[in-house]
Every structure is written in structure tokens, then in C-alpha cells.
Amino acid sequence: MEVLMHEMSNGQETNAVDTKVYTMPKQTEKKVENAHVEDGRCFMESNAVDTVDIMFENIKYTVSLGCKKGQKEILHGINGRLPAKHLIALMGPSGAGKSTLLDILSGFRTTGMDGNIYINGHVRHLNSFRKCSTYITQDDRLEALLTVAENMTVAADLKLPTSTPRYEKETIIKDILNTLGLYEHMNTLTEKLSGGQRKRLSIALELVNNPTVMFLDEPTTGLDSSSCMHVVNLLKLLARQGRTIVCTIHQPSASLFQLFDLVYVLANGECLFHGATTQLVSYLENVKLPCPVYYNPADYVIELACGEYGDDKIAMLISGSKNGKSTQWFQNADSLVTANNLRALHPIKKHVNLNGKSSLHATSLIHQIKILIERGFIKSKRDTTLTYLRIIVNIAVGLMLGMVFVGAGTDGARVLDNYNLLFSILIHHLMTTMMLTVVTFPVQMSILLKEHFNRWYSLKAFYTAITVIELPISIICCLLFTVITYLFTCQPLEMSRFFMFFAISLLVVLISQGAGLMIGAVCNVINGTFVGPTLTVPLMMFAGFGVTLRDIPNYLKWGTYISFLRYGLEGYIGAIYGFDRPVLFCESNENLYCHYRYPAKFLSDIAMEGNQFWNDIVALIIILILTRCAAYFLLKWKIMSVR
Numbered sequence: 001m002e003v004l005m006h007e008m009s010n011g012q013e014t015n016a017v018d019t020k021v022y023t024m025p026k027q028t029e030k031k032v033e034n035a036h037v038e039d040g041r042c043f044m045e046s047n048a049v050d051t052v053d054i055m056f057e058n059i060k061y062t063v064s065l066g067c068k069k070g071q072k073e074i075l076h077g078i079n080g081r082l083p084a085k086h087l088i089a090l091m092g093p094s095g096a097g098k099s100t101l102l103d104i105l106s107g108f109r110t111t112g113m114d115g116n117i118y119i120n121g122h123v124r125h126l127n128s129f130r131k132c133s134t135y136i137t138q139d140d141r142l143e144a145l146l147t148v149a150e151n152m153t154v155a156a157d158l159k160l161p162t163s164t165p166r167y168e169k170e171t172i173i174k175d176i177l178n179t180l181g182l183y184e185h186m187n188t189l190t191e192k193l194s195g196g197q198r199k200r201l202s203i204a205l206e207l208v209n210n211p212t213v214m215f216l217d218e219p220t221t222g223l224d225s226s227s228c229m230h231v232v233n234l235l236k237l238l239a240r241q242g243r244t245i246v247c248t249i250h251q252p253s254a255s256l257f258q259l260f261d262l263v264y265v266l267a268n269g270e271c272l273f274h275g276a277t278t279q280l281v282s283y284l285e286n287v288k289l290p291c292p293v294y295y296n297p298a299d300y301v302i303e304l305a306c307g308e309y310g311d312d313k314i315a316m317l318i319s320g321s322k323n324g325k326s327t328q329w330f331q332n333a334d335s336l337v338t339a340n341n342l343r344a345l346h347p348i349k350k351h352v353n354l355n356g357k358s359s360l361h362a363t364s365l366i367h368q369i370k371i372l373i374e375r376g377f378i379k380s381k382r383d384t385t386l387t388y389l390r391i392i393v394n395i396a397v398g399l400m401l402g403m404v405f406v407g408a409g410t411d412g413a414r415v416l417d418n419y420n421l422l423f424s425i426l427i428h429h430l431m432t433t434m435m436l437t438v439v440t441f442p443v444q445m446s447i448l449l450k451e452h453f454n455r456w457y458s459l460k461a462f463y464t465a466i467t468v469i470e471l472p473i474s475i476i477c478c479l480l481f482t483v484i485t486y487l488f489t490c491q492p493l494e495m496s497r498f499f500m501f502f503a504i505s506l507l508v509v510l511i512s513q514g515a516g517l518m519i520g521a522v523c524n525v526i527n528g529t530f531v532g533p534t535l536t537v538p539l540m541m542f543a544g545f546g547v548t549l550r551d552i553p554n555y556l557k558w559g560t561y562i563s564f565l566r567y568g569l570e571g572y573i574g575a576i577y578g579f580d581r582p583v584l585f586c587e588s589n590e591n592l593y594c595h596y597r598y599p600a601k602f603l604s605d606i607a608m609e610g611n612q613f614w615n616d617i618v619a620l621i622i623i624l625i626l627t628r629c630a631a632y633f634l635l636k637w638k639i640m641s642v643r
């Protein structure tokens with residue numbers, strides 16, 4: 001990995017292309033409480049950082065409020081400067097626009113945005129910027145069933161080039177965990193970590209590829225004061241190492257506030273103050289709104305921003321900061337590097353392909369799939385709900401159906417019972433698989449959004465991996481269920497019929513998963529649990545449940561062609577009663593009239609043909625491909641739409 005290193009010594013920066021060991025300046029090291037810095041060295045000593053200075057000008061952000069409701073401007077032409085090696089706080093009351101600004105600066109949101117963002121004096125090129133930046137969301141979107149070390153290894157395997165030797169990856173992981181005080185929790189499952197540890201793990205994961213710019217949305221929310229100090233101290237340490245660190249924060253205590261180098265105060269999408277934390281009190285005096293003695297300036301400025309002292313005060317602050325344009329209140333305002341000088345210091349590297357998307361990820365598609373599959377299998381092994389419960393439910397329901405419909409498969413007098421059984425089997429496969437996906441996918445979706453944005457892997461890799469991971473467990477559950485119901489209910493003991501039956505079941509399971517993914521990609525859990533079962537009713541009707549296919553009105557016939565349950569049912573009927581099945585033995589009423597002794601009679605009554613099996617298989621395969629493709633494109637759309 002070819003990177004430029006900025007060696008720092010006591011705040012002075014010199015460019016160096018070598019990989020010299022960076023020793024923390026003793027003063028800084030002392031200040032950073034609890035930071036685990038081994039022998040005064042830190043993990044990024046060999047992963048040099050090219051510093052990034054961010055400027056933004058006249059940023060406006062507008063959202064559409066929906067059909068005929070017009071638009072709403074959330075950010076109103078704000079400006080600012082986020083210099084390298086600074087820890088910057090975005091502050092403001094709830095709804096001020098902090099998260100929106102963070103999303104825009106990080107490139108997470110692009111639609112509806114107007115204005116200019118410059119990176120080291122150059123107009124921001126989003127893909128290039130994303131390569132050197134990372135976004136840590138407020139909620140910790142972590143793989144709960146992996147240990148800290150496993151999570152870190154996955155991150156290293158995905159975010160570092162495949163050419164990086166294993167020992168180097170391990171050294172990086174160890175150093176990061178040491179620095180963030182997580183080394184002793186390496187083998188702890190992530191779900192067992194405390195809130196503060198989880199927050200630190202979120203940061204640790206994103207540090208693996210040594211990003212130059214870090215955006216953090218409320219990293220201290222939900223933490224006690226000591227954990228808050230710990231996290232912010234760590235961020236300060238990381239900033240001192242050459243990074244630009246921007247985080248939103250609600251209302252910091254005085255001690256927490258003074259840890260930040262710069263603060264950017266927002267109210268109603270406008271800037272009230274942009275400058276050094278140490279300058280806030282002077283600024284307030286300057287605009288004739290002096291901070292009361294013994295008052296936390298952070299609290300006071302938030303009260304002003306909330307309008308507690310009148311809206312005219314907000315207007316005074318906006319004009320005092322020139323809506324963020326003024327850099328007068330920076331610590332060394334005169335020594336700020338101009339845009340021209342920044343451009344000269346950081347010329348665009350000739351080898352950088354600004355239009356290329358190919359190098360957005362550090363590893364190849366195949367490698368990403370491999371790592372994600374490995375991660376998926378570890379999760380499946382540990383997830384008793386998803387894996388063991390699925391197996392148990394399939395065995396239990398299989399046994400129940402088997403006992404209720406025992407012997408129905410051979411008895412000519414119970415053909416209708418058997419027909420109901422086949423329907424029940426279809427509904428079981430549909431509901432258990434689809435609803436499981438609908439309920440569990442949103443959790444995966446939130447992790448996907450974070451990891452995909454932070455360039456861990458492509459959507460193709462994620463989608464391929466989840467498809468592959470599901471396959472073995474789906475096959476096992478489906479096989480167990482099929483064997484139990486097939487044997488208990490005495491379906492024809494012919495290998496070919498059994499496998500035909502199993503093939504139909506498996507295809508229905510896989511299609512139901514695809515349908516669950518489609519719903520899960522678009523809906524949240526609540527909407528999904530409503531939409532899923534609601535959609536099954538027409539699917540059942542079009543399959544011939546309660547109404548024979550012949551009796552469905554012509555204008556609704558199209559439904560029978562798209563209902564995969566129809567092909568499933570027809571396939572089952574073909575496997576059980578088709579292919580010239582001999583005359584059935586009427587066990588329960590041997591001496592009486594047995595209406596469906598001849599399978600052909602039954603097929604004619606339900607308006608199905610017994611020889612359609614292969615057509616049904618082809619139709620199911622086509623529907624499977626279509627649902628899987630649709631789920632992929634819906635996921636892609638979802639990812640784009642949240643931005």
C-alpha cells in the first residue's frame with residue numbers, strides 16, 4: 001500500500017515518503033487518558049496519512065416533502081473550514097441539521113445538495129474522497145455474533161489489499177485494539193460488549209485501512225461521562241496523528257467540550273459559530289452576548305441556538321460568524337493555509353483515475369464474496385435462533401403434519417386430504433422462509449448500508465454471499481421436512497417421485513426467500529410483517545386454493561401465471577399423482593364407492609394435468625431468477641435512495 005506519511009513532531013508537520021516510526025509527542029500522549037499506546041508507539045506508525053483539509057461553501061440542502069407538498073430547505077448556504085489534525089465538533093439543538101451536514105460532508109447524501117466542497121483546495125471528487133474517509137454511524141452496526149478479533153479480521157481482510165501479509169494485518173489489528181483499549185476483549189463476543197466498548201469497536205473497524213478523514217455521528221450518545229471522555233480522548237489522539245475528525249455532539253460537558261479543537265454550532269440549518277473552542281467565550285463577548293460567569297459556554301451557546309434568549313440573538317450569531325465564512329475565531333487564523341497553497345501542497349496525483357469506479361474496494365469481488373461467506377457461516381453456526389430454531393421448527397411442523405395426515409398419500413379415499421396436505425406444505429415453506437427473511441433482513445440491511453458506504457465490499461459480493469450462505473441451511477431444513485412428511489403420510493415410495501417432490505419444495509423455499517428479500521429491502525419490519533402475509537392470500541387463490549383454476553375469471557387468469565404457488569402445487573400433484581400413477585388402494589372404505597381411486601379422475605376434477613411437472617420446474621426456475629434479480633435491484637435502489 002503506497003501511502004504518504006506525514007511525520008509529526010510537536011505539532012510541526014513534514015512530508016516524508018518513508019515509513020518512519022511515529023512516536024507520539026509526550027505531551028499529547030499524557031493528555032490522552034486511558035489510550036493504550038504501547039511503548040509510546042501507535043498502530044498507524046507504518047500506515048502514513050496524507051492530511052486532508054476540508055472547506056465548504058454556500059452549502060444548501062433541500063428535501064422533497066412529497067407529492068404536492070413542496071420542498072424544505074434544511075441547510076441554508078452555510079460555509080466552513082475543517083482543517084487537518086483537528087478534532088471538530090458539530091453542535092446544535094435537535095433538528096439543527098448536524099447529521100444532515102455530516103452526511104453531506106461525508107458524501108453519504110448527495111441528492112438535493114447545492115454548494116461546493118473542497119478537499120485540500122480541489123473540488124471534491126466523491127469516489128476519491130470516499131477512499132480516504134470513513135463514516136461511523138450513531139447506532140453501532142456491528143456483527144453481534146462475532147468476537148472483537150473476528151470482526152477486526154473481517155474488516156482487515158476486506159479493507160486491506162489481498163497482498164498485505166497475514167502477520168501485517170494481525171499487527172495492525174493488535175495495535176488498533178491496543179490503542180482503543182480493546183485488546184483484552186479480543187475474544188469477547190460483540191453482543192457482550194458494553195456501549196462504550198461497542199462504540200470503540202465501531203471506530204476500530206474503520207481504522208483498519210487508516211482513513212484520513214473520519215465522520216462520526218454522535219459518538220458519545222448513550223455513554224456515561226467516563227466512556228464519553230475515553231472515546232473523545234481517543235478521537236483526539238487519532239486527530240493528532242494527522243486525521244481530520246468531525247463528529248456531531250449534543251450538549252457536551254465543559255470538560256468534554258474543551259477536548260475539541262474546533263466547534264461548529266448550527267441552529268435551523270445556519271451557522272452560529274465556527275472557530276476554536278477556546279475562542280467561543282471571546283466570540284460571544286464580541287457579539288454582545290457574553291457567557292455568564294461559571295457557565296459552561298457549550299451549554300450557553302446551545303441555549304442561544306435553541307432561541308431561549310430570543311430569535312434576534314440567533315440572527316446576531318449568524319451574522320457574527322458570517323454563516324460560517326469567518327475564520328477569525330480559529331486559534332491561529334492568520335496561519336491557516338490558503339486554498340491556493342493547499343492545492344500546491346497537495347497536487348492531484350497523476351495516477352489517480354477520477355472517473356474509475358473499479359478501485360473503490362481494496363479487494364477483488366471473489367475475495368469479498370469469500371470473506372463474507374466465511375463470516376456468514378460463523379454467524380449461522382452461532383445463531384441458535386436462525387439455525388437451530390429453523391431446524392427444530394421444520395422437524396416439529398413436519399411431524400405434526402405427518403401425524404395429522406398419516407397414510408393420506410396411498411389411500412384413494414383420502415386424496416382430498418392429501419391435496420390439503422400438499423397445500424399446507426407449500427404454505428409452510430412460503431411463510432417460514434419469507435417471514436424469517438422479512439424479519440431478519442433489516443438488521444443485515446443496516447450493516448450493509450454502513451459497510452457498503454465505507455467501501456468494505458460491493459453490493460454484488462454481499463448479495464452473492466447471502467445467497468450462498470442461506471443455501472445449505474435451506475437445503476437441510478427442506479430435506480428434513482420433506483423426508484418426515486413424505487414418509488409419515490405414505491407418499492409413493494419411489495425415489496424419482498421423492499426427488500421430484502423435494503425439488504419443488506426447494507424451489508418454493510428459494511423463491512420465498514427471494515420474495516422475503518424483496519420485501520425486506522423495501523419495508524421495515526413492521527410494514528414487512530403486514531405486506532408479507534397479505535401478499536400470500538392472492539398467491540394462494542391463484543394457485544387454486546378453494547377455487548379450481550378453471551373457475552378463476554378470465555380477467556384474473558394472469559394471476560395464475562405469476563403465482564409460484566400454482567406451479568408448486570401443480571408440481572407436487574405431478575410428482576405424486578402424475579406419471580401414470582397406478583390405481584389407488586382405498587384403505588379406509590374398501591367396500592364403498594371410492595371416487596378418486598383413479599388419479600386421473602382427481603386431476604380432471606381439480607383442472608390440473610399430471611404431466612406438467614417439467615414445465616412447472618422451468619416456471620419455478622424462471623420465477624426464482626426473476627425474484628432474485630428483483631431483490632438485487634430493489635436493494636441497489638434502496639442504497640441509492642437513502643443517499
Ligand SMILES: Nc1ncnc2c1ncn2[C@@H]1O[C@H](COP(=O)(O)OP(=O)(O)OP(=O)(O)O)[C@@H](O)[C@H]1O
Pocket residue numbers: 063064065072074092093094095096097098099100101
Ligand atoms: N428527508 C427529510 N424530509 C424532511 N425533513 C427532513 C429530512 N431529513 C431531515 N429533515 C429535517 O431536517 C432537520 C435537520 O435534521 P438533522 O437530522 O440533520 O438534525 P440534527 O441536528 O442531527 O438533529 P438530532 O440532534 O436530533 O439528530 C430536522 O428538522 C429534520 O426533521
